[in-house]
Amino acid sequence: MKLKYYFFILCLCIILIACASLYATFHTHPRLFYATEGFIVLMLCYLWFFYQKTIRPYDTLVSGMELVKDLDLTTRLAPSGQHETDIIVRTFNELLNRLRSEHLSLEEQYTFLSLLIEASPMGIIQCDLEGNAISMNPAARDMFSPAIEEAMRSLKLGESTNVRLAGGPQLYRISHLSFPDRGYRHPFFLIESLTEEIHQAEKAAYERIIRMIAHEVNNSVAGTVSIMENGEWEMGRSLSERLKTLSAFVTRFADVVKIPQPQLQLCDLSEEVETCRPFLENLCLTAHVHLDLQLSDEAIPVHLDTTLFGQVLVNIVKNSIESIKESDTAKGKVTISVTPNKLTVTDNGRGISPEVAEGLFTPFFSTKPQGQGIGLLLIRDILTAHNCTFSLLTDPTDHLTRFTIQFPV
Numbered sequence: 519m520k521l522k523y524y525f526f527i528l529c530l531c532i533i534l535i536a537c538a539s540l541y542a543t544f545h546t547h548p549r550l551f552y553a554t555e556g557f558i559v560l561m562l563c564y565l566w567f568f569y570q571k572t573i574r575p576y577d578t579l580v581s582g583m584e585l586v587k588d589l590d591l592t593t594r595l596a597p598s599g600q601h602e603t604d605i606i607v608r609t610f611n612e613l614l615n616r617l618r619s620e621h622l623s624l625e626e627q628y629t630f631l632s633l634l635i636e637a638s639p640m641g642i643i644q645c646d647l648e649g650n651a652i653s654m655n656p657a658a659r660d661m662f663s664p665a666i667e668e669a670m671r672s673l674k675l676g677e678s679t680n681v682r683l684a685g686g687p688q689l690y691r692i693s694h695l696s697f698p699d700r701g702y703r704h705p706f707f708l709i710e711s712l713t714e715e716i717h718q719a720e721k722a723a724y725e726r727i728i729r730m731i732a733h734e735v736n737n738s739v740a741g742t743v744s745i746m747e748n749g750e751w752e753m754g755r756s757l758s759e760r761l762k763t764l765s766a767f768v769t770r771f772a773d774v775v776k777i778p779q780p781q782l783q784l785c786d787l788s789e790e791v792e793t794c795r796p797f798l799e800n801l802c803l804t805a806h807v808h809l810d811l812q813l814s815d816e817a818i819p820v821h822l823d824t825t826l827f828g829q830v831l832v833n834i835v836k837n838s839i840e841s842i843k844e845s846d847t848a849k850g851k852v853t854i855s856v857t858p859n860k861l862t863v864t865d866n867g868r869g870i871s872p873e874v875a876e877g878l879f880t881p882f883f884s885t886k887p888q889g890q891g892i893g894l895l896l897i898r899d900i901l902t903a904h905n906c907t908f909s910l911l912t913d914p915t916d917h918l919t920r921f922t923i924q925f926p927v
Contacts, residue, residue, distance in 0.1 A: 529565050592618065641709030643670075649705055661690060661709050670694070670707055680712070684872060685911035687879035687898050688713050714902075780823035780903050787820045787925070788813040788856050794828050798835050798854075805839045807850035814856050820925040826900045833893050834863045834921050841867025841919065863921040869912035870919055878910055 594611045597604045635642050641658030643651050654662065669681045673694040682689045691710045696703040791813060802809040835852055842850035845868035853864040870878070879898045894910075901908050907924045 529562075532561065532565070639711070641707075643707040643709070645705045645707070647702060647704065651707075658707075658709055661688075661711065666690060666692060666709065673707075675703075675705060682876060683909070684875040685870070685878060686907075686909040687902070688907075778826075780826050780900070782821040782823060782904070784819055784821055785824060787818040787822075787859075787861060790822070790824055790827055791831070791854060791856060791861070793824075794831050797832065801832070801835060801839060802852060805843065805850070807839055807842055807852055809835075810851060810853040812853060812855040814858075818856060818858055820859065822904055822925070826904075830897050830900050831863075833897055837893060838863060838865035838867060838919070838921075841865055841869075844868050859925045859927055861923045861925075864918050866918055869917055870910065871912075875911060 594614060597607055635655050638655060639657055641655065641661045643654040643658050643662075646652050663683060665681055665683055669679055669692050673679060673692060675694050675696055678691060678693040680689060680691050689712045691712055693708040693710075694705065695708055696705045698704075791811065795811060799809055831854075835854075838852045839850070842852075842865055845866075847866050851866050853862075855862045855864070879894050897908075901923060905926045908922060910919070910921045912919045
């Protein structure tokens with residue numbers, strides 16, 4: 519019960535006692551009646567004064583507490599006119615001002631942190647105290663995959679690991695971290711893409727080696743071929759042809775480091791695939807492989823370099839044909855399908871094992887006895903320059919191998 523109700527009960531009791539006293543005085547001591555009546559009136563005036571100076575200021579403070587409870591930090595208490603109470607009111611209003619200032623500061627920091635997390639290129643996955651994911655930013659949603667989820671489950675707090683996605687060039691570092699909040703350690707996962715950094719480091723390394731090898735070999739071969747071609751003996755011509763083959767072999771490596779920057783222009787993806795149809799059909803016809811083009815009737819606009827795109831498509835189809843030749847498939851088939859912002863090349867060749875899928879798109883990796891590992895490296899660098907995401911995997915369900923290219927929107 520509130521204090522003012524106790525005060526009203528006290529006043530009621532005093533009034534009842536006063537009425538009883540007046541009644542008794544009026545019948546027993548009539549001379550004291552007026553004195554008693556005056557004292558009671560004085561007592562009531564004092565009670566009213568006590569209510570104004572004590573109970574009403576107390577109600578003001580109670581209403582202020584209700585404001586704090588409702589988080590209403592904009593309303594202020596008005597002075598009551600009583601010195602002691604006004605000291606409390608001023609202190610209370612100063613406290614509200616500080617609370618409001620800190621509240622606004624925290625809101626601004628929280629808003630800034632939220633915008634920073636949303637715009638961050640690193641994936642951030644927030645978890646509850648039990649380690650279950652409760653939210654993730656757009657970067658984390660783009661990176662998230664079953665392989666990353668499995669790595670997250672195996673990580674203990676404070677540990678980090680690197681994950682390479684099978685069938686693609688993507689490499690990620692996953693860290694299990696935490697931050698303090700209200701006395702508890704809240705866990706979260708940080709996902710960093712290392713793909714671009716690794717590719718740049720790899721490219722810088724193999725470019726330097728290839729240039730050095732090509733320079734030395736071509737200089738030696740050119741002089742030797744010139745001398746042999748001027749001779750008339752048959753062995754010299756044979757060695758000359760062999761050296762030319764060696765020069766062409768080295769030149770193919772050198773071409774990898776000469777990929778020009780793509781000149782992007784807005785094109786219809788289906789039309790670009792249709793442009794490559796004659797050459798692709800000739801490749802498949804020679805290898806006795808059926809080519810099926812599933813193009814879209816509607817325009818699918820993408821930004822690409824048409825020359826480099828044609829080179830990528832031809833290399834992918836060549837790899838599919840070679841995979842079919844190495845299998846026991848009676849009827850080889852390559853299907854190129856176009857859907858919004860995506861191109862898929864499917865073949866029914868021998869497929870790719872999980873072990874091989876982990877090594878794809880790494881420099882000079884090849885499963886062929888005489889392979890140089892240049893084709894997928896060339897495809898990787900061109901598609902990366904187009905800001906595309908891509909993967910090469912064999913589906914364990916239908917055993918078909920799919921090279922999927924996702925173009926940026």
